Amino acid sequence: MSFVSLRFLALLAASLALCFLLPKKVRWIALLAASVIFYAMAGAELLVYLASATLSTFLAGLVIDRLNRRRAAAAADAKAKGLQVTEINTAFTRKKRAAAAAALLLNFGILAALKYLDPFLGAVEYVSRIFGGVDIPRFTLALPLGISFYTFQSASYVIDLLREKYPASRNILKYALFVSYFPQITQGPIGRYDRLSPQFENLPGFNADALRNGIQLAVWGLFKKIVIADRAAVIADNVFAGYDGYGGVIILFGVFVYGIQLYCDFSGGIDMARGISEMFGVELAENFRRPYLATSLADYWRRWxxxxxxxxxxxxxxxxxxxxxxxxxxxxxxxxxxxxxxxxxxxxxxxxxxxxxxxxxxxxxxxxxxxxxxxxxxxxxxxxxxxxxxxxxxxxxxxxxxxxxxxxxxxxxxxxxxxxxxxTRADNLSLALGMLSQTFAHPGVSALSASSFLSLGLGGWDMGVLALGSAVVTIAGVYEERNHDLRAAICRARPVLQIAIMLAIILAVVFLGFYRSGYIPSEFIYKAF
Amino acid sequence: MNMDKILEIIRELVPGTDVAADTLLIEDEIIDSFDLVALVGELSDAFDVQIGVESVTPENFETPSAIASLIERLREG
Known part of the structure; x- marks a missing residue:
């Protein structure tokens, strides 16, 4: 189920209402119910994968936790007798690692089978053909929603327990909420148990400030997704679909615009996830810190x-x-x-x-x-x-x-x-290399004109909206890069200004997004991972 | 005894540096992140302890004395 749908809005409204009405101790049940419904609507049969990841890592957690407690008791006993504890630690570490390895192998094994088996068979077939071998039968299995995200999230829980970072969860339903929490399961951010679990235990109920701030962030994310990313997608799709018709400069421009699309799509989706979660009073981890203002590739990866x-x-x-x-x-x-x-x-x-x-x-x-x-x-x-x-x-x-x-x-x-x-965007490696070669071998500078950029599928008006939207996001980014908190500044502003800003973004979303001619909402790119 | 060994390891790792028990290793830029990785490996081997990720904090590696306390804690379990 997409965040940008009436069905999702209905689910969100119902789960918010339920969460606000229930007593504090059981509010988390509203979030778990919403998460299960959200996931089931993407394909009920895929729930089996989510359930197996939840159950296997939960059980492994219990085993490791028991070993942690036994190790601590044995070490305390040895210390009291004046003995060295190194051997005791080593013996327990071996057992803990075995339990962790079983759970991790199972979950990463399922992920590998679903995600990598087909490309692996493709590679085997490629090699086989070189040597005149036979065709390898191929089959594609349905990839469960958010499998990379929840596999990594539940693996972090197992490894943290191995490192004795915190005690294991004793309630499988509460643990299931951590693995399946619906705002983040589609495309992250990848959460940590010690950060999320205490928040689920202490859901604040109705809070006007949290609700307003959450809506603001979610609408900002929606603006990035449908006003900017979905427009940029038109140019990127055109350039990647038929790059041999373009000169190198236009190809480079198309790939640069794809970068805008990817950032606004992914960070917009994350803003929506964080905003939706904030409405319930749960703060999700930050996933982007102005990556296009990075000064090195390593710095970029600390921000993206x-x-x-x-x-x-x-x-x-x-x-x-x-x-x-x-x-x-x-x-x-x-x-x-x-x-x-x-x-x-x-x-x-x-x-x-x-x-x-x-x-x-x-x-x-x-x-x-x-x-x-x-x-x-x-x-x-x-x-x-x-x-x-x-x-x-x-x-x-x-x-x-x-x-x-x-x-x-x-x-x-x-x-x-x-x-x-x-x-990442080309259909395959050989096309990517072909595009790179075309970019540098045939830049096509002499044939460049304004119409070259307007022949990429977007008219002058939409190109202007794309440029203006990107400029708004860039200015907001530069402001925050100078150690200002934009959201706090908006909250401090006079109510009239706050309403004007919110109204401007909503109007942009409606008239420059949903109601533009020929608009077809697209899925979030990272949902595919 | 631990302290002498720790100082010897650091001096071997960063030749030409004058290190004492209270030298600020990170703040005074005696060791960088690459040295820290090597130092953890050397200490694990020399004292037969497992220095996990959770123990690799600026506080535990602030001075050779802090490292000695860490080794002691890890040995005691």
Whole structure:
């Protein structure tokens, strides 16, 4: 069920009313009921996947929690007798890891089978054809709504328990709400149990400020989605559908506009999720922090899809880098290579692995793997080259606070991010490479005119709305980048101004969005992941 | 005893630095994030302890003394 539908509005209104009417202790039941209905309306048969993820991670959590308590008791006992606890810890860690591994293998196994089996068979078929082999039978399984999001979310719970971060949930229904919470299950943000669970326990009931703020944020997200993203989609779709008819500059422009579409679609959807959740009094994690104002690709990834980046850092990067095996490997590299390379290379290699996995998270096809490698190679390279770059800047007497350097870094990052988008949006890797080749081999500058940009499917009026909408989002971003809180500023403004701003956004959504001619609302892009 | 070993590891990791028990390792930029990763590996091996992600905080690695307290806590379970 889409956020942009009357059915969803009805579900939201009913669950809000129920949540406000119920006593505090049982308000969470209204959210669980709404989550189950929301999910079932996307396909009741797919509930079985969600239920299996919930049940398996809940049970694994109970087992790990029991082992945690037994370990603590055994360690306290040994300490009282003046004995070392290292062996006790090691023995329990082994058992805990086995329980965690069983749950993680099951859930990531299901995710892999549904998401990666088809591309894997495609790759096998490709190789088989080269050697004159037979065709491999292919089948596509329906991908359950939000599977990547809820698998990562429930995996974080299991790993946190393994690390003894908090005690396990004792109530499977409350835990099921954490896994299936409807505002975030479609496209995130990827939540954490220790952050969400206390909020579900203490739902505040009716709160006029929370309701108003939530509606404001949700409408802002809707504005980004249907006024900007859905317009930008027209240009992006045209350029990607028939790139060979365009010169390189137009292709680059089309991919840049796709970047606008993706940002406004994904961050707009997240704003809606966060706004809807805020109406119930539940604050979801921030998922975007003005990514297009990043000064490096690594900085961009700290601002884009933040909850995925944090998940990868906490559960993949740290798990590898702080393991004893990696410690030994790292020491060997340091000793053998020496210098800065020996120091940086071990961590850079793990960074590379993380970006490979981020690419794979988006899908199993070669274009996503290429996208991960693109980001991994650049970020790894820049880690290795940080010291030589600094030396060159010092020699050229370029201050680190130079505005020109800042502008250069912004543009360079924007270009690198845009080039990466060729991989994710093109239908396959060979088309992406073809587009890249066309971009640089045949820029077509001499044939450029205003009509070149107006032949991409959007007329002058819609192009103007797209530019103006993007400018509004950019100005809001720049304002916040200077350490101002835009939402707090609007809340502090006079009521007349607050109403005027809200009314302007609603009117824009209605007349520049829903009621523009030929408008067909599209699905959120990240829903597909 | 722990302290001598910790100081030896840090001196090996960042040659040419004068480190004492109360040296501010992170604030005075004696070690950076790359050194921290290596330091965790060296300490785990040297003291046979598992230094988990949750223990890698600025407070626990602020000074060699703070590291010694961390090792002690981990050994005690």
């Amino acid at each position: 899809h933040i909850t995925l980046g944090e998940w990868m850092r906490e559960y993949v990067f740290y798990s590898i880098t702080f393991s004893r095996r990696f410690g030994r490997f790292s020491k060997k590299l340091r000793t053998n290579l020496g210098g800065r390379a020996g120091k940086v290379l071990p961590t850079a290699l793990v960074t590379f692995v993380v970006f490979f996995l981020i690419g794979l998270w988006h899908g199993g096809s070669s274009k996503y793997i290429a996208f991960g490698l693109w980001n991994g190679v650049i970020i790894t390279f820049s880690q290795l080259m940080a010291a030589p770059y600094a030396a060159v800047r010092a020699r050229l007497k370029i201050s680190d606070s130079s505005k020109l350097l800042y502008a250069f870094r912004l543009l360079r990052t924007l270009l690198l991010v845009t080039l990466g988008r060729y991989f």
